[in-house]
Amino acid sequence: MEPEEYSAIEARLKQTTTSRNRLIREFSKPVMEKLDSMGIRYELKSRTKSIHSIWQKMKRQGVAFEEVFDIFAIRIIIDTDPELEKSSCWQVYSVVTDIYQPDPSRMRDWISVPRTNGYESLHITVVTPAGRWVEVQIRTRRMDEIAEKGLAAHFRYKGIKGEGGLDAWMTQMREVLGTVEKEGSDFLGNIRPGLYADEVFVFTPKGEVRQLPVGATLLDFAFDIHTEVGSKCIGGKINGRNVQLKHKLQNGDHVSVITSSKQTPKRDWLSFVITNKARTKIKQALNEEKFKLAADGKEMLTRRLKNWKIPYGDAIVVKLLTEYGFKTSQDLYFSIAIGETDLLQIKKVLLRTEEQPEETTARTPDHHQHEETNISDYLIVDEKVEGLDYKLARCCNPVFGDRIFGFVTVLEGIKIHRATCPNADFMISNFPYRVVRARWTRLDSARGFLAQIRLTGVENLGIVSRITEILAEYKGVAVKNFTYSMNNGLFEGRIELLVPNINLLYSIIKKIQSVRGITRVTRVES
Structure with missing residues (x-):
């Protein structure tokens, strides 16, 4: 950022201070009145974006200062018991969205699924009657302490006191800092152990710090830098020494990556990378490569079938899948492309005369009758x-x-x-x-499956608050989106959520059905 740009944004912030403060007061007043009437203990703060953040947004979106709609944000910090944190945040959410219309596409639920660094908060963007967009952050006191102070607050809220955990480490730090004759390497060795037991911190060639889980390899580091760097990585240097892709990183390593334009992701990479990003990108690249080869294999097959005067169609593909035991047509085409399945052998299979033609029948999914089957x-x-x-x-x-x-x-x-x-x-x-x-394989899973619920009923005070309280009661359930409208006394809503299994989904539907004012709750079929 140039000094002139900094000064211009700083001047505009000063010029708009009065109107911005007035908007904050007008926005906060009805929210505070409602929270006070409900007996909720809270603290409401407002913050203005930094000049650098405003400048970045202006450049990224190509807009003027006046068009940056979220120059300030409202933060509501709730004082509540630990076991009520989730439901309290959703209760405040329902208060804010009862007063102001939310933008569902900008909702961020980091309470149900916290960020990898432990950050927890509920972010929503709402519009005022005057058409101004305002970001609202909802979190508890514990969440705010951890967001503002990081690891130290995390240890404190875990109840670690006395000379254990963080306090013991802080005592050691005071002793080390008081011993001025310590060498730099000794100093680093004394303060490092135990602080980030599950993480390693390494340096890029530019001196930037990268945080990775313990056990991360050079290849994990490469994918953390950029997907293209990881995909083209053939090796690297750690502290000036050449290492292989599977070399595990240690705290304080200086890491550089060596790439080649001819390199492509390999399946065996999955056996030693440990970060989700690396595994996901490798699998994605392997899928894309398989699709490309499968397309070539399909073209080879259709061209040969045309030469043999055999019409290409689904029946032909299914026959070959059955003959060779492939699960999908992609597997068949891929096998042809890499030469595992011989086209001349395919010709013999298709042209041979069977004494008893195979009867093709459909297995219709039966919704009511259980069939004993192997x-x-x-x-x-x-x-x-x-x-x-x-x-x-x-x-x-x-x-x-x-x-x-x-x-x-x-x-x-x-x-x-x-x-x-x-x-x-x-x-x-x-x-x-x-x-x-x-x-x-079994009727339970740790992953979340997308499901949607449609709600209808009559307008009733507190209906949204009660629904959000119910959703907050369920562990392992993440709300992706919750939209609703109230017109002419009628209530309509739609909830998009991630659930681990069907039993939990039906339990949620049944419980919401009992909310006063709700007349119908159905799962969206499509």
Whole structure:
């Protein structure tokens, strides 16, 4: 930022101080009155963005100072018991959104799913009657202490007192700092142990600090810098010494990465990287590479079929899947592209005359009748369903525990659908040979599955507050979005949330159904 730009923004902030303070007072007044009437203990603060943050936003969005709508933010800090933190935050959320219209797309729920650094807060953006957008941050006193003071507050709130934990380390720090003859390396060695037991801090060639989990490798570091750097990494140097991709990092390492334009992600990389970012990007690259090769394999097959005067179609693909035991057409095409499956052998398979033609029948998912069948007849689906072989269908969003079936697509592997999917009848009637029976491995999972609930009822005081309280009661449930409207005495709402299994979803639906004023709660089918 140039000095002239800094001075210009500083001057505009000073010029708008009076109007900004008036807006803060007008915005806060009805919120404070409502919170006071409810007996909620809180502190309301306002903060103005730093000049540098405002300048960054102006540059990033290409707007003038007047068009930066969130120059200031309101922070509501709640004093509450530890076991009531989550429900208290959602209670204040309902108060604010009852008064001001929220923008659902800008909601950030870091209470249900905290950031990796431990940050917890509920961020919403609302609009005033005058059309001004205001960001509101809702958090408890504990959350605010940790957000402002970091690790020290984290230890304090865990109840570590006396000469244990942080206090013992602080005592050691005072002793070390009081011993002036200590060498620099001894000093660093004394203060480092125990502070970040689960993390390592390393330096980039530019001197920037990077924080990674203990056990992270050079390749994890490369992906942390940038996806392209990780994908092209062939090795690196740590403290000036050449190391391999799987070399584990230590605190204080100076790390540089060596790349090659010819390098591509390898499957064996997954055996030693440990960060989610690295694993996700490697899998994504492998998927993309497989799709590219599969496209080449499909083109090779269709060209040969044309030469053999055999019409290409779903029936041909399914026959080859059955013959060779592939799960998806992608696997078949990929095998052809890399030469594992011989095209001349495919020709023999397709042209041979069978004495008893195979009868193709559809297994229609039965919603009511249980059929005793060997488990091997089913496609087994677990919580790691998102992979190379199958994906969850977005048309019906199956949740762990739903009755499901698989449908073999041409390009995207097997899609997992709910038995009650709106598209089920069409798929079963028109493509019975592509329907695969499927079942979950168990009726519980740690991951979250997307589900949507539709609410209808009559307008009633506190209806939103009660719903948010119910949602806050459930551990393992994350609210992605909650929108509602009240018109002419009628209430309509829609909740988008992540749930671990179907039983918990039905429990939430049943409990919301009991809220006064709610007349109907249904799961959105599509």
